[in-house]
Amino acid sequence: MDLDVARHRITSIIGPSGCGKSTLLRCFNRMNDLIPSARVEGQVLFDGLDLYGHDVDPTEIRYEIGMVFQRPNPFPKSIYDNVAFGPRINGFQGDIDEIVEKSLVRAALWDEVKDRLKSSALSLSGGQQQRLCIARALAVEPRVILMDEPCSALDPIATLAIEELMRELSEDYSIIIVTHNMQQAARVSHYTAFLMVEETRVGFLVEFGESRQLFTNPEDERTEAYITGRFG
Amino acid sequence: MVRADFDRSLEELQGDLVGLGEMVEKAILKSMDAFERRDLTGAYEVITEDDQINEKRFELEEKCIDLIATQQPLAVDLRTLLAVLHIAVELERMGDYAEGIGKICMIIGDDESVPTPLQLPRMAEKGVAMLRGSLKSLVERDKDLANDVWDSDDEVDSLYDEVCHQIFLDMGENPKVIEASTHFLWVAHDLERIADRATNIAERVIFMVTGKVGRYTPPNKVDGV
Numbered sequence A: 001m002d003l004d005v006a007r008h009r010i011t012s013i014i015g016p017s018g019c020g021k022s023t024l025l026r027c028f029n030r031m032n033d034l035i036p037s038a039r040v041e042g043q044v045l046f047d048g049l050d051l052y053g054h055d056v057d058p059t060e061i062r063y064e065i066g067m068v069f070q071r072p073n074p075f076p077k078s079i080y081d082n083v084a085f086g087p088r089i090n091g092f093q094g095d096i097d098e099i100v101e102k103s104l105v106r107a108a109l110w111d112e113v114k115d116r117l118k119s120s121a122l123s124l125s126g127g128q129q130q131r132l133c134i135a136r137a138l139a140v141e142p143r144v145i146l147m148d149e150p151c152s153a154l155d156p157i158a159t160l161a162i163e164e165l166m167r168e169l170s171e172d173y174s175i176i177i178v179t180h181n182m183q184q185a186a187r188v189s190h191y192t193a194f195l196m197v198e199e200t201r202v203g204f205l206v207e208f209g210e211s212r213q214l215f216t217n218p219e220d221e222r223t224e225a226y227i228t229g230r231f232g
Numbered sequence B: 001m002v003r004a005d006f007d008r009s010l011e012e013l014q015g016d017l018v019g020l021g022e023m024v025e026k027a028i029l030k031s032m033d034a035f036e037r038r039d040l041t042g043a044y045e046v047i048t049e050d051d052q053i054n055e056k057r058f059e060l061e062e063k064c065i066d067l068i069a070t071q072q073p074l075a076v077d078l079r080t081l082l083a084v085l086h087i088a089v090e091l092e093r094m095g096d097y098a099e100g101i102g103k104i105c106m107i108i109g110d111d112e113s114v115p116t117p118l119q120l121p122r123m124a125e126k127g128v129a130m131l132r133g134s135l136k137s138l139v140e141r142d143k144d145l146a147n148d149v150w151d152s153d154d155e156v157d158s159l160y161d162e163v164c165h166q167i168f169l170d171m172g173e174n175p176k177v178i179e180a181s182t183h184f185l186w187v188a189h190d191l192e193r194i195a196d197r198a199t200n201i202a203e204r205v206i207f208m209v210t211g212k213v214g215r216y217t218p219p220n221k222v223d224g225v
Helices: A021-027 A058-064 A079-089 A096-106 A126-138 A156-169 A182-188 A211-216 A221-227 B004-037 B040-071 B075-108 B119-139 B143-173 B175-210
Strands: A010-014 A065-068 A144-148 A174-178 A191-197 A202-210
Touching: A010 A021, A010 A182, A021 A144, A021 A174, A058 A065, A065 A126, A079 A096, A079 A126, A096 A126, A126 A144, A126 A156, A156 A174, A156 A182, A156 B004, A174 A182, A182 A211, A182 B040, A191 A211, A191 A221, A202 A211, A202 A221, A211 A221, A211 B040, B004 B040, B004 B075, B004 B119, B040 B075, B075 B119, B075 B175, B119 B143, B119 B175, B143 B175
Parallel strands: A010 A174, A010 A191, A065 A144, A144 A174
Antiparallel strands: A191 A202
């Protein structure tokens, strides 16, 4: 597969279950390294740097390329401590209060939590928890944010709030999102990659392009079949 | 704000549609001006500029299709996009009528021997007013104004009947004017259709605002209120 992820744009990865969407996403910040049987072929270039090069520290990469997961997973700590966690373990010496506020503002959560920063993060609603996780990811100032089904545990209104936030964040960050929800990919992303699985091979790229093009006039008939629900 | 991005796209789309309406209005006025003054240069410009109107219509359609495909609009958003699709076609057809008047000008040439029936500029004036009103009702989501536009069509129809009657009389009285009068009939037809299209736009606005097709019927008012 050969795929260009555009800077300061949202790229969606869609495809049927088991086609390797999440595996592909996890390639971008070497999360697959944590799977013992994983092996690597090819290159993932980030501003020209091969992320799988011998001298590359995966932990460093994860500061640059943050991740938000399917279920909101705040630490059982206060709202403040959740956001401050990354900078603290990073040895950040500056004004932590400022970073916490800035990150919560950017994640569109500040107004809702500014008067209860010391409350438990677990007291927040699901949608708020997910925005807190986004704030936590932003606190270490990444350049790329990976999102693995970030709205699948949220109700429709919280989902739309996250989608709106993603559009705002895309002005300053590059975002890659894996979603089962094709409508979400269409609504939110600038570019979409469609992956497929067959009996003999898994996780191959069928089509990649601008979302408006892919969802109105796809080039490949397999993409057409998938997005119109005539697949399989 | 949730869906702020989509709302911005809808606003832009409406702005584009109003822009198309302004292009069409200009084309109608220019074609009638050229017709009345037997100005072949102006008429030729209306004919060539129609391509821009056609392009704008397809551009709007494409934007509507993109938004329908990517934003899954429902309720008033869906009605708005469907209304914009319809209205863009109506406007483009109105542009074609203006182009038609331009073509008639080219056929008539600079012959001013047969005077233009007075009803024709009045029909054009009313048609343009209906076009403006219909787009204003769209922007302001004003179903009462849309009703007013709808009602105005009767005035244009009356003028059309009147001018046709007069043209037929003229033809009967003086066979020398038959050729010019036939062209006048076509101009009258184009102007009558322009008003019909403006009525269609008003109908779409009512659908967009109320979800119902047809003239808007206000709820019965309570006596004395």
